[in-house]
Amino acid sequence: MLPFSRNARSMRTSEIRDLMSLATRPDIISFSGGMPNNDLFPIAELDEIYQSLSNKDKQTGMQYGPTPGYPPLLESLADYLASKGLPVAANRLIITTGSLQAISLLGKVFLDPDDDILVENPCFIGAISVFKSYQACMRTIALDEDGILITELEKALHRYPGAKLLYLTPYFHNPAGIIYSDEKKKAVLNLLHGKNLVLLEDDPYGELYFDEKDLPLTMPMKATADEPAPICYIGSFSKIFGPGMRLGWLLTAQEIYDKCELAKQSFDACTATFNQVLADKFLRSGKLGPYLSRLRQAYARRAGIMLRALQTCMPEGVRWNMPRGGFYIWVQLPQKMDATEILKKAITGGAVFVSGKTFDPHGVRNNCLRLSFSHTPENQIDAGVRIIAEAIKSQIALK
Numbered sequence: 243m244l245p246f247s248r249n250a251r252s253m254r255t256s257e258i259r260d261l262m263s264l265a266t267r268p269d270i271i272s273f274s275g276g277m278p279n280n281d282l283f284p285i286a287e288l289d290e291i292y293q294s295l296s297n298k299d300k301q302t303g304m305q306y307g308p309t310p311g312y313p314p315l316l317e318s319l320a321d322y323l324a325s326k327g328l329p330v331a332a333n334r335l336i337i338t339t340g341s342l343q344a345i346s347l348l349g350k351v352f353l354d355p356d357d358d359i360l361v362e363n364p365c366f367i368g369a370i371s372v373f374k375s376y377q378a379c380m381r382t383i384a385l386d387e388d389g390i391l392i393t394e395l396e397k398a399l400h401r402y403p404g405a406k407l408l409y410l411t412p413y414f415h416n417p418a419g420i421i422y423s424d425e426k427k428k429a430v431l432n433l434l435h436g437k438n439l440v441l442l443e444d445d446p447y448g449e450l451y452f453d454e455k456d457l458p459l460t461m462p463m464k465a466t467a468d469e470p471a472p473i474c475y476i477g478s479f480s481k482i483f484g485p486g487m488r489l490g491w492l493l494t495a496q497e498i499y500d501k502c503e504l505a506k507q508s509f510d511a512c513t514a515t516f517n518q519v520l521a522d523k524f525l526r527s528g529k530l531g532p533y534l535s536r537l538r539q540a541y542a543r544r545a546g547i548m549l550r551a552l553q554t555c556m557p558e559g560v561r562w563n564m565p566r567g568g569f570y571i572w573v574q575l576p577q578k579m580d581a582t583e584i585l586k587k588a589i590t591g592g593a594v595f596v597s598g599k600t601f602d603p604h605g606v607r608n609n610c611l612r613l614s615f616s617h618t619p620e621n622q623i624d625a626g627v628r629i630i631a632e633a634i635k636s637q638i639a640l641k
């Protein structure tokens with residue numbers, strides 16, 4: 243037996259991952275990936291940017307860069323974040339290799355084995371994996387349609403006074419699809435007064451609102467004048483440029499930044515410089531605004547198609563959120579139903595989704611499932627939802 247670390251020995255492939263590997267038939271309709279649509283990438287803009295690069299830009303791009311990021315990108319990104327009301331002058335910005343690396347860096351600098359942390363349930367699977375890898379005890383708090391349950395958060399803060407982190411995804415949540423109301427955000431901040439805890443505000447989807455009138459709701463908590471507890475604001479180019487660029491960022495106070503910079507030196511020394519050069523030019527080109535408008539319309543249309551399909555064919559007792567942005571619809575099944583059983587049937591029928599327990603840090607709650615409308619070809623959404631509805635109906639008929 244190889245001398246793996248205790249940590250590596252405790253890593254397990256999930257039942258869901260194994261099931262997903264069965265779903266590789268070319269004709270399968272997939273709602274499983276939380277990824278942008280290939281046809282929507284800004285390829286023309288990228289070609290133009292590449293053509294405009296000088297030899298010096300290209301040489302810089304091929305070289306190692308400073309650990310916190312390529313200085314021109316740090317500058318253009320700071321301007322972009324400042325335009326959203328974020329306090330860039332009073333904080334430090336670090337470019338990360340995807341925003342998942344920002345979560346990982348924060349895990350590395352704050353967590354010891356068995357530390358308590360507070361997370362939403364359901365929760366982003368990538369963050370669950372990071373927190374597990376640092377052997378944290380995830381204490382979960384449920385969500386409703388406008389954010390975390392405040393009374394439950396209050397109880398958890400009382401019950402776990404040593405909790406080090408609170409991890410939230412308030413804007414077009416993955417997987418729950420919701421956006422926090424202003425009241426919820428205020429209530430969260432109020433509860434953090436006087437607590438020795440750090441808030442991780444993860445915001446990869448905030449730009450993808452479907453209706454301009456929801457723009458005020460996407461205002462980050464980090465942008466409020468008074469931070470009752472240190473807020474680490476985490477963002478990403480993945481959903482607004484392309485996840486293959488592997489570019490994210492962390493905006494945080496100097497003291498946390500210093501530790502994260504040191505930790506990043508041992509992770510990867512620096513994030514891919516060439517991609518940072520491209521992202522910098524993209525931000526400075528004025529092309530991001532029109533591109534985002536295109537994305538918002540395209541994803542809103544896809545969400546609409548999926549909602550209409552759900553309304554037409556889901557049986558009684560099945561509920562879902564009305565997405566106002568982002569990539570996801572979270573479907574809640576009748577109480578005793580098991581989404582994994584439905585997934586098996588749906589795969590046979592030709593459609594695939596992610597079952598709920600994947601997003602439960604305890605891997606238990608499974609009467610729910612996530613449908614991503616972002617990646618699936620528009621003309622397959624209706625047929626795919628129908629297959630899943632049939633799988634649910636046949637499961638109900640067994641009861």
Ligand SMILES: Cc1ncc(COP(=O)(O)O)c(C=O)c1O
Pocket residue numbers: 276339340341342343366368411416444445446477478479480485488489490
């Ligand atoms: C909530 C959330 N946070 C972070 C990420 C990680 O994004 P990336 O590492 O590609 O920036 C994702 C990706 O799906 C996400 O849904």
